[in-house]
Amino acid sequence: MARIDLVDLAHSYGGPDADPSTFALKPTSMTWRQGGAYALLGPSGCGKTTLLNIISGIVRPSRGKVLFDGKDVMALSTQQRNIAQVFQFPVIYDTMTVGENLAFPLKNRGLPRAQIAARVAEIARLLDLGPVLARKANRLSVDAKQKISLGRGLVRADVAAILFDEPLTVIDPGLKWELRSKLKVLHRALDLTMIYVTHDQTEALTFADTVVVMHEGSVVQTGTPEELFVRPAHTFVGYFIGSPGMNVLPAEVRGRQARIAGHPLGLDKSYALPAGARIEIGIRPEFVKVAAPAPGLLSAEIERIDDLGRSRFARLRVGDLRMAARMPKGLAIAGSAAGLVFDPAQIHVYADSRRVEGTA
């Protein structure tokens, strides 16, 4: 159990002298609080796994250091750091039974037999592995094998943190839900720091109380799921989180007014923007309402309507921009012409992709 600090960490697989723009992990400093449930969210190749492997000690960073409870652990091996890690694909010891697999990390640390047996039984119960404990692990299905891998990660009670590297990729969708909620229960019960790497926003948002979004080797935002949804700090976060993603539209912003495709939009706050920056406004489709065309509304052309069951979203074209907007219940529009109603409080202004805070 530990608080983990990353101090000015950076990593390049091409060595420390490589071009900084090619770094797999760009300079990053952050703190993971003890007992937190974190999700590390981002698309493939954004540096999530690199960051995870640096924490566990599998990868030595090109720069910076990792502290556990304030103590520098850079010189320590993975084993000495006392970290548990679960990998994307099941890693099981072929010759052992399920029970022996679960007991392996404890046995290697010389725990008394009775304690091992009790701990293995507990984890097996939590993961529904009880009935297969005596079976050879290599004959089980991929789902069951991954549960064993998870179990080996969870079986040690005294770890500094448990790191999950997209552990549910190979698992059936139905079982995924179940295992995710189990992990959540376990997190509450064990009071351990858990870091969960995933590229699936649903997985991240349901598991974590803090989500860390990564993009091209940098952490672009850290926050609760709600913060990520309501106030995306980076256009990437807006686009990556939410379905459909946030509308990001090139705009001109002057004071309290924005212009998209020549149409003026009122803003809630006043913005002073750096000269020469690329200015965009972002608004989630949930806060743009489709209405019948009317003077004063931004006019758009409906391309198609996606019915997601509980809500409907229209895919629209405004000039040569594309965006999505919510279709109010019961609204029927004849033809493809429509008007758009924006919620001014939900419009964010981005300069070079980063969110700018306005003044009242």
Added chain:
Amino acid sequence: MEKITNQKGWFLVLPVFALVAFSAVIPLMTVVNYSVQDTFGNNKFFWNGIGWYQELLSPSTELGGRFFASLWRNLAFSAIVLAIEMPLGIVVALAMPREGWGVAFSLVVLALPLLIPWNVVGTIWQIFGRTDIGLLGYTLNWLGSDYNYVANPLDAWLTIIAMDVWHWSSLVALLCYAGLKSIPEAFYQAASIDGASRWAVFRAIQLPKMKRVLLIAGLLRFMDSFMIYTEPFVVTGGGPGNSTTFLSIELVKLALGQFDLGKAAAMSIVYMLIIIIVCWVYYTVMTNAGEDRGSARGGP
């Protein structure tokens, strides 16, 4: 859906059948034919039924005595070289570098003995072991040992075993290395996170993952060592006495030395059957070893 019957495929495998028939089946049948007949030269043959087989398999006859003596010798030789080469190959494979220039270097060095023709290997060791001009023999004598592979059966055996280990351990090492290379990095990472010792990594990951290649290596080494001919023939010629006369050497003595085609043919057939049976038993036992004997395949 109705099953469509199409026998055209047989025509496609016909050339293979013909080839195998000419290269293996027909020559084999010739041997079977010889094994039930006796000849006194002049291309005259007499029916002998299973006579040669009866003689061969009863240790009290001259033929049977020679056969069993060389059979035990050969089995002992195979067991000894397997017992040395398998662990040695594993150890060498584990010690080989995983990346960098050392990989190519060690692969080339290991492949070298495998590239040398059998009789050249025999000649190398024949000279190497000589007490008058050979580095090994001369040095051992100089150190005070009375090593002499021409006169002492034990020394002859040690020389031949050392030669076989020198010649073939590389093969086991290369196969094991291939097996080791196929283990995903995640297994080592997981093991280090699980706090596994070096020995535990070997027992729990490397050995099980090498099981397949070890099985193949064992089969190849058994077959090869059980059929060994050229190297001992060049080094010791089967001596001193008959102490290094293995089955194949005995067979050649019978067939070409004494021109006893019937006896030699019967011995060839039994020799072949032994190899097939031992390999089959070995393979079956090894592939079934350690399998789950519990419930059927599949998930919980």
